[in-house]
Each structure stands twice: as C-alpha cells, then as structure tokens.
Amino acid sequence: MRPNGSIATASPTKSVSANISNNAKGRPNGRPLFASGRRLRAVPFITVLALLVPVAAGLWGTVMPAFGHLPAAGHVGMSLIAWEALFDWPGLGRAVWLSVSVGVISTLVALLLVILIVAGWHGTRSFQWLERLLSPLLSVPHAAAAFGLAFLVAPSGWLSRLMSPWATGWTRPPDLLIVQDPWGATLMAGMIAKEMPFLLLMTLAALSQVHHVEYARVTRALGYGRIKGWLIAVFPAVYAQIRLPVYVVLAYGMSVVDVAVILGPNTPPTLSVQIVRWMSDPDLMLRMQAAAGALLQLGLVGAALGAWRVAEWAVAKWGQAWATSGGRLRRDWPLRVVGQFAAVACSAAVLAGLAGLAVWSFAGRWRFPEAWPQTIKFSSWMRHGPEAIEVAGVTLFIAAVAVLIALVLVIGCLEAEHREGRPMNPAALWVLYLPLIVPQVAFLPGLQGLLLWLGWDKGLWPVIAAHLVFVLPYVFLAFADPFRAWDTRQATVAASLGASPNGVLWRVRMPMLLAPLLTAAAVGIAVSVGQYLPTLLVGGGRVSTLATEAVALAAGGDRRAIGVWGLAQTGAALLPFALALALPAMIYARRRGMRGG
C-alpha cells in the first residue's frame, strides 16, 4: 500500500557542503555498525538490491505466466492464450476505464486542491490550522478510512441518519447508488481524501527548498492575487520536486486494491481488484489471465505516467503564456474558499468516518433512521479485543523489524553519501520510487510464486522482506532532508575534539537528529501497518495482520467488528507518531538545546 505516514517536513535548509569529513578510514572504535568504511560503502548497494530484487523477480514471475508458461496449469513455453482469455473477458473495457479514470481524476483533483490550499493560504493563520487538521489523516490506514467513509455517505449512512426523518422525510433509506457506484465516484472521493494530505505534506517539504516567501512578496508587490502569484512564481520550482510523489499517487490510485474493494464498484470491479480475484481462483488457468492483466495494469500505469508527463509540458507552455498575459487575478477569493472548504471536508469526512467506526464498536441495537445506537455495549470489544491485541502484536513486530532494517540501510546510505561527499545519483531517486510506482498487483503475485517455488514462503520473514520494499522508500524520504540539513560544522567541531567519523555519527549527529529519526520510524511503521496485499500474498494466508483481518471482515459487513479492527489498525499506525512526538521531549527534558531536531 501507499503512503500512510507523514513525510517529515524538512527543517529550514542550510546549504550543506557534505564535504567536510571525508576521511572514511575512521579509527575502529569497536562499534559493529559501519565500523569499517568498506562495509559502509556496501550499504547503498544492499539498499538498491533490497528494493530492486523483489520488484524485478516479481515482474519476471508475472511475465512468464502472462506469456503462457505456467507448468502448474499444464502450459509450457510461449503462447498468447493468457492474453486471448484476458481480452475475451467481457468486463475488460469497463475495468480498464475505471482504473484509468479513478487514478487520473483522483490525482488531478487532489493536486489541484493542494495547490489551492497552499497557494491561497500558505503563511496565514488559517493555514496552520488547516495543516494541523490534515496531518493526522496521513497515518489513518486506507482501509479504515474507507470503511468509515462508506458508513458516512451510504443512503442509510450516518449523514442520512442525522438528517432523517426530520429534514428528508425518509423513514426508509432511498434506493440510491452511492457506495460502490459503477462510475467509481465514491472510490475517487475516498482516494482524494487520503491522497491530498500526502501531497500537501510533500509540497510543504518542497517549499522549504524554495525562496517562496520572497517570491510571494514580489508577486504581491506587482499586484498579483495570492493564487496566481504563487502559481507563476513558486509552483514551477515546487512541482519539480513533488513530481515523483505525484507519480506515486497516480500509480497508486490506478491500482489500489483494498480501498477499491470497499468503496469501488463490482459490476465489474477495477482491473486490479479483478486481477486479485483471478489470482485466488482455484482454476489455475485464471492465474495466467491474472498475470496478463497485471502486465496490462503495468502498461496502463506506464501510459498514464507518459500522458501525464506530456500534459506537464502542455501546462508549462500554457502557463508561460498565462504568466506573461498580464492578468493579475486579484479577486481569487472564491478559489481560496474552495480550497479551504475542500480541506475541511476531506478532514471532516475521514475523522467523522472514524468516529462512526468508534460508535459502531460500542453499539447495541442501531437501526435506520436512528442517529445513535439504542444502547451502548462493550460486548464487541470484549469479543474481538483480545484477538485484536494479539494480532496487533504480530503487526507491530513485522513493522518494527522492517523499520529497523530500513533505518540501518537509510542511515548507512546517507552517511556514505556524507563521507564520500558525493550527492545521491538522480537515478537512485528513481530506484527509491520504483516499488511505489510499479503497481503492487504487477509484481507481488509473481513474487509469491517465486517464493513458493524456492520454498521460502513460510513464516514472518518473507512478509517482513516484502514490507521492507515499501517501508524503505518512505523512511528514506522522511529522514533524508533532516539528515542532510544538519549543520556539518558541528562535525568539524567534534572531529577537532578527537571524535572519529563513527563517533560523530553516533554521538553527535544521531542524538541531535533523534526527533526526525523517530518521525521517520513512525512513518515506516504506519506504512507497514497499512500493507494489505503484500501481507496477504506473500504471507500465504498464514500471517494475519490488522490490515488483512480488517479487510477480510469487510466482506462480512459486521460493522461492530469492523469498528473494533479498524480502530485497532488506526491506533497501531497513530501510536508511533504520538511516541515520536513525546519521546524526544522526555529524553531531552533537561537539555533544551537538543529539542530542536
């Protein structure tokens, strides 16, 4: 799954010359980690392997059956039967259209709203308030947010109950197709509400690299309205930095599974949901069809990204003309209001949905059109609580191990970059984003087949390795900026006092970066807690996490159980963030200078 965690906004940049301590042969001081320069230099290589090997192996495991090679189903060698079967499926056109339209429209709307919010409000007091409102949404797992939203907007849902019958006259819910509508509108709304906070935080991180305050002052002096001024002066520089996150949102929106299962249509479903259904059919022939579908999904994402890139050029061209057109767009308050309204609506929808889950988890009898349960009971918590705690333990264990490995690799990469004084290769950034852009359904089924064939399909380790593929990029993105922004003159001071490079890293830099380090860890845990498909496919059904349990229960439609499990999942994702905020303050309670992070 894609982002659940906040990407830490970078602290104000100082232009960092990472060139100061480049004597990589530090004195061996008995620390096991990165004790020798050679081992440190291997870390970026291992990191690239950890990201690339699962994706490449999984894609290979998808290509083979897609082109007719699946010995288990009695097909050997090259053929196009899988593609013929895929194109014979009558729902294909519709499913493809759904995937494309949901991905493109939700990304476009989320991006536009972020622009309206940042352009229209950045630097104002309302903006701080909006930011505070949207940030917590990031750590709410997609599945839990989707359940909550489904209950909120259904014709018999909470909004309708609050208005009925006194305002609507409904004693029975109207027969309206809202949730799981064939156009995917509710699915798009859910994706927008979840993706907008992610793009917003990425934008804020990018803003810190741009002299936006000065630009804004200049454009205002020239008489431009807030929005147009920001768009022509700041946005081009910001977009260059959030391009990859936008691609991630687009790719994710086109291929999401868990949210689409809950909010998306079923006659037919989106392509990725259908692929997962084929994957789990006892008829092995359908595996080949699923593999072909997965490659089609990959092609669709590739084509959409290509089209998006072309659109970027077109918008840039048009934007240049617009920028020099002379229009000032001074009266942009309606746009600003739209942005503010959308931000509040997204946040309110997700939070009210979670509140709905909470009420259901304590509900006794509760029928339409009652706005509240007739009785409050603890039976749902008594019933599911003990098991939820047990599963939460497994979930957090997987998350903790994956995050620890990710942190070691990320710190190793950044420290190697620092000591060698070479900034990261731009290609490395693409490697980092690759697992987030290649649709999960395109490589996870292939990976599952490969692990099975190798006999490495049991236990928690394959699941942890699969989670690492998704956790690592987010941990890197969250930690790289604060790490690089650290003032390296402090390293010079420490070195002049006799500290080795390792001593500088572990006794000066890491303690000073404790707060962003913990935030990065919390981001990683939230990402891991949200993973549905990797756990389901790689775990072979034997590994239950809060995500798999919650989505399995969604099929049953028992809202009380979904309430308990959805809240447990949300809690598992939120708690680490709370700790990441609280711990530095506690640890450095008497050392004010260390609390800046």
Added chain:
Amino acid sequence: MKHLLGVTAALALTSPAFADPDPTNWDAVTAEARGQTVYWNAWGGSTTTNDFIAWIGDKVQADYGVTLEHVKLTDTADAVSRVLAEQAANQDTDGAVDMIWINGANFASMKQAGLLFGPFAEDLPNWSLVDVDGKTVQTDFTVPTEGYESPWAMAQVVFIHDTETLPEPPKSAEALLAWAAANPGRFTFPQPPDFLGTTFLKQMLIELVDDASVLQSPAGDDFDAVTAPMWAFLEELTPHLWRQGRAYPQTGPRQLQLINDGETDLAISFSPGEASAAIANDQLPETVRTYVLDGGTLGNASFVAIPYNSGSKAGAMVVANTLLSAEAQLRAQDPNILGYGTVLDMDKLTPAQADAFEALDLGIATLSPAELGQVLAEPHPSWMTKIEAEWIDRYGVAN
C-alpha cells in the same frame, strides 16, 4: 537459475518423507497430534463462526494439546488455489493449509485432482454418532464423499424477512417477482460467484425448470435449454432489485446489515439459525423471522477436508472429530452461538445428550425441523459452475 534448481533439489532430498497417520489407529493419531498446529482455512466473514472456531481451538488445546489457528478467508477458493500452487511447486509436505471448510464445487475439484488426504472421515470415533441415513453427509452436491471430508454442520436455505415491513413474504419464484415489481429496490442477493448468490439462482432454477431430475446429472449441451426459464425470470427481476441490480452485496452477512439498515426487506440464508443468532447479537431487529418456499428449499452439509500435503494431518483429524462431538454440535446449534443444524443422530446419543439438544431454545426466528420441511437435493456441481459463469457474463460486468 541452475543454482536455484540445485538448492530446491537439495532441499527436496534432505526433507524426510513423512508417513501419513493411520485414521483407524486413533490412539496413534491423538499421540501424533499432540503439539501439532492446525491451520484451519475457513471463511472469516462471520464473527459468530469465528468465535465458534476459537472455542473449538481452546477445546482441542485443552483435550489433545493441538493448537488451532483460524486462517480467515474471504473465499474458500483461496485455500484451494494455495494447495494447487503448492502441488505445482512440488511442495508435497507441510503445506500451508491443514484443514479447509469446504463443500460443493471446491470439494469436487480437489477430490478429482487428488489434493485430499483420506479416506479418514468414517474412521473418526465420533462418526458413530452421525446421522448417516437421515442427512446428506455421504454425498456432497451429488458427489460421493467417500471419507475424504468430514461433515460438521447441516445447512438449509431459508429466507429472512422483517415482519414489520414485509408481513406476507413471497413463497415462490412467481410471487417473488410480483412482489419485487410492486416494491422495487427492496430485494437483492449476494453477487455470484458468492456461493449464496449462486444458491439463490439454483433455488430459482429448481422451481422454474420443467424436470428438476436433470440437475442431478452433470450439465451438458442441455444447459441453455434447461436454464432458459431461469434467465427469463432474472431478466424481469433484475431491474426491480436493490440499486436496480447495478450493485450487489458481496456476501451473505452483508444482506443482514442491509435489512438492519432498512435498505431491503428480504434476504437468503443457508443457515436456519442465522437470523436468531443475528437478533441475539443486535444485528437484526426482533421483528425478523424466517420461512421456506412452498416447493421446499435446497439443503446440504458443511464439511472439513484435509489437503494431501498437510503436515498436521493427525491434528486436523482430532479437530474434525472434536467438531463431531455432542458438546461441539450442541454449541453449534445454539442460536446464541452459531445456530447451525447438527449432523448427529439423536438416537445414537446418550439420553442426557439428546435431552440437551431437545431442551435447546432454537430462538424466535428459527423454524423447527417440521417447519423446514422438504430438503431439495443440490444439483451436480457443474450446474453451479456454469450458472455462475453465465450470470457473470450477463449481469456481473453489465455496467
């Protein structure tokens, strides 16, 4: 690639060949079972079923030292495909699945492909209590079980209705159509391939077909002709369904939520006690009752089967046997717990056990065996498979 092959070959050579336990030597089975972990792959969408399985887990742990892990499936086919994939990868020992809640087409395909361990069911000690003559526990959708799966619950189709909004429910296909036309949007069924949705189609087919006996043999060239009346019926019914048939509930329990939400008035269920259990759990209003159609309704048994490559076959047999114990069956039939019909023969139980079943309050919405009436035999699984595929082509991708 060569290296990988070498590694797998080495693994295959070093793994010892396990001898399967002998079901007729029960003492050896229980001895072997101690300490084993059984991964029971069972549909996990119903909290009542999950609780019951957890209770069985506590019991086999206390009595036999067997650890039971419930792998909660969204679809039984997931477990079947897992075993198939393992067979394809030559993983013939200690597979991921030790026991599957199964019946119908999944059983037929697994048995045919030689993916099941057995025969074991009729050697279980508690098999002596099973009502072999009165209940369809030795055939599964016309396919003989031959000891490759062990029954644990009886199911029969009932319809659930809210007496407050629907006091006189329709009791035939014709009446259903007339009522749905007069009350559009108040009825739906789970979306095939969900088994309950397909069951609804079969239930209608049995009533609408000229001669229901053809359904007992495999479907062949006669499929179109035999099923034509059912498709004509659906063509008329679908526009009157909830959301005009443009969306469907994905599972059976989701229908209960719809009734409780006031969205629909009628639902199909394969468990006569489900409505009573749901009322007890606040999931349905107290005004809900169940009924069967005038022409009778479909009935079948739920089974458990053990894959050929399970590493805990002894433990799985202990679980299967425990499911057949009078205590477990009594618990399963209690509507406050699960509300599933028992597979046991009352005459084979001790008087005290039989009295306990007799004394069981089946719940306000549960029909007595007499009221449940005639059980219609399941058609051959091939009908189900074909109907499912045809429905998906006609309605499953219609939007």
